[in-house]
Amino acid sequence: MVNVSDIRKPNFEVSPQFINRWSPRSFLEREIPEDVLFSLFEAARWAPSASNIQPWRFIIARTKEDLEKFHSFILPGNLVWCQKAPVLAVIASQKTTERGFNSWHAFDSGTAWGHLSLEANAKGLITHAMGGFDKEKAREVLNVPEDIDLHAVIAIGYQGEKDALPENLQEREQPSGRRPLEELLFEGVFKNTENA
Template identity: 60%
Template sequence: MKNFNISDYRTADYPIDEMFLNRWSPRSFSEQEVDEETLMTVFEASRWAPSAMNKQPWRFIIARTEEDRKKFHSFIMDGNLAWCTKVPAFALVISDTEAGGSHDFDTGSAWGYLALQAMKKGLITHAMGGFYKDKAREVLNIPEQYAIHAVIALGYQDEKEKLVDKLKERELPSDRRPLTETIMEGEFRA
């Protein structure tokens, strides 16, 4: 549903696959349901993410029925509820802390794989940190050994005009800082 040229907003400093530039986090979701095969294909990609000692600590609690989505709405903060009530599928990303010290790092890789596969399947994703973790733990019966990371909205993109005015302005891909500000050679430099 994008009505812009991605290169007007994002350019890479070095040649990379365009899928990395095309993946961004829209907020305007269609209510169109995501079929089983498409949804499971997205999670299948996350399954193949690298993990320390192959422990695969990531887990996803998904919500795709109206009843389950309402459970998720109960712990999502108002700022995100302003745009995500039409989202057809959610996933809460958690990781098993007993898998070792890199459980959260490895889980981040699984999220990245999921996001890219979703984009390749014509879906959009938007990861949210704006939710109440304690309430999510309670509502979804998550044991203490699992760290709670993010709520992911999954679905098909809709027109930005369906968003409230203050969100319409933000419905564009964001750029990234230059690579020279990310990489430090030899030692830390501020």
């Protein structure tokens, strides 16, 4: 397994949970105990939310039949590695409320995903969120109404060895770096660092 601290070096001291969490692709075909699995969604449940609307929704697959449904809308480049994950989850969000459109639905749902991913890491699990899926087919297969926005499919499980992956993915099976803080943080006004 990869030693994350050899690759990721923060510039300022932060909790190790932020450095150690990354998105591997190699999963063991090993069942996750229900109490451990549901603790991830419990962590997501407690994410902050604008006006406490809590728009996030999760649809999970953990039986052979449900996993095959999910496999039907995941694009081939992702299916090649995620089909070994014992749990797949679609993260979605309710776009409307009784007061109308909720412009914060995606922001809040991303926060819930962050909570889930950090809790998974704390429990010895890995997660990998992917946008490579057919949203319209997923909507149809999972019977999702139009006022629900589909964001990502999340693979959840225990980490496997990188040599279990196809050769072209083995070289990518390591934590990625991050942009330097000065490209992300501005004081007073925005600065375009892309064209500088």
